[in-house]
Amino acid sequence: MSSKDLFKSVLFLCRFVLPRRPSACHTNHGRSQRHPSLEDLASQTVVCDVEGALLRTSSTFPYFMLVALEAGGFLRGLLLLLLHPLISCLGHEVGIRIMVMVCFFGLRKEDFRVGRAALPKFFLEQVGLEGFEVLRRGGRRVCVSSMPTVMVEGFLKEYLDVEVVLGRELKLLGGYYTGLMEDRVIGFGHVDLAHHQLFTHCKEVCLVGEAEKRRWHPLPSSQYPKPLVFHDGRIAFTPDAISTLCMFLWFPLGFALAFARALVFLCLPYALCVPLLAFLGMHSRLITSDDKEERRGDGSQLYICNHRTLLDGLYISAALGRHLTATTYSVSRISEWFSPIRTVRLTRNREEDAARMKKLVQEGDLLVCPEGTTCREPYLLRFSQLVAEISREVVPVALESWVSMFYGTSTGKLKFLDPLYFLMNPFPCYEVEFMARVATGAIGGKECSSYEMANHLQAEIGTRLGFQCTSLTRKDKYLLLAGNEGTI
Secondary structure (H helix, E strand, C coil): CCHHHHHHHHHCCCEECCCCCHHHEEECCCCCCCCCCHHHHHHCEEEEEHHHHHECCCCCHHHHHHHHHHHHCHHHHHHHHHHHHHHHHCCHHHHHHHHHHHHHCCCEHHHCCHHHHCHHHHHHHHEEHHHHHHHHCCCEEEEEEEEEHHHHHHHHHHHCCCCEEEEECEEEECCEEEEEECCCCCCCCCHHHCCCHHHHHCCEEECCCHHHHCCCCECCHHHCCCCCCCCCCCECCCCCHHHHHHHHHHHHHHHHHHHHHHHHHHHCCHHHHHHHHHHCCCEEEEECCCCHHHHHCCCCCEEEECCCCCCHHHHHHHHHCCCCEEEECCCCHHHHHHCCCEEEECCCCHHHHHHHHHHHHHHCCEEECCCCCCCCCCEECCCCHHHHCCCCEEEEEEEEEECCCECCCCCCCCHHHHHHHHHCCCCCEEEEEECCCEECCEECCEECCHHHHHHHHHHHHHHHHCCEECCCCHHHHHHHHCCCCCCC
């Protein structure tokens, strides 16, 4: 059965319902205007228009801009921004077709991962709590969008548990998107399309106005059907037209500022580096106790931390006031060449890596990130057992970072640009907290295994930061976001 046939069969069985005033509801076939309660939906199929009834705003421009910037590059994003005034003057359908052409033309289908890696975060932030309450109570959930299926399917199926997603299909030529859409797919609007043929198949139709949607509450992250642990992409803000324009205007100053900040990191001692970087807009906060020796150690100390960006080691070194050695996984050679502190690659061979780290910690201070990869959200990935086997004691360090414009992490081929993007933020922030030294042989006076100790250290850092501990690994992250196991 084709998607079009499936769609028609579902429509004859469904109710498209939203929690609306009775005056906003319409019925067909002479049925009474009874507003259905949420309890009535468990046996019904709910068909939801994504832009018109699920998201708090019907504007699709920010999502197309994300595709242009993340999949096509900044020049493609600039072209879309320049066309925004024209798109705003044209009808909805014509505007969608122009944005699809600009964003998708020439992109390789096999390499397109923005729909799963970057867009879900921004969609989830725009989901209205009121609309989601209705959708999630449906016995079967069907979502329809005027955007291409590849943009919305990952978000709807993986994070909102939607069974059927009906979007616009894109034409292909030799495995590449042509920027054209299949005309046979039905598109949806909301209030102004009350008499669309679609609604003649629904027993009840409830419509939502744009003004009322703006009063909806955002869906709290604690109520996501599936937690958003991993996401990718450089853009850290919702790229509407004004915000994107500000980003492009910031580029020249941001690049110069990043270059100046990098020179300070590379050339000056930490005593001068920290205050000068604060003057240049890099905010940092150190949390420690009066007992500095307990928190810091005098050398040959193993430090472990959660992994936020490639600059973790630099901030911890600056907090200690001395250089330390950091272990890395699959970091680009360019990042290693420009690093002010010594970095040592691990091989992913357990015995070899354990021997290498034991030798390094005997030579001086060593920093290990037991997660093995960065995580942007307030979650901790599974800690490696090796951190409990290479030293009799460790000093846990809890890290948190904030950015406003660009993320300083990625899973793509240009990972060497990660520090540059972090430094290009107007006011990047870091918080470094040294925790109490922990003996790795016992927990609460009771002997434990290295596996139990790794979980204990993860829980301690997670509790201090207010992060949730998970059993997810580096491999899980890269398989989801990049389609590989994270090797360079």
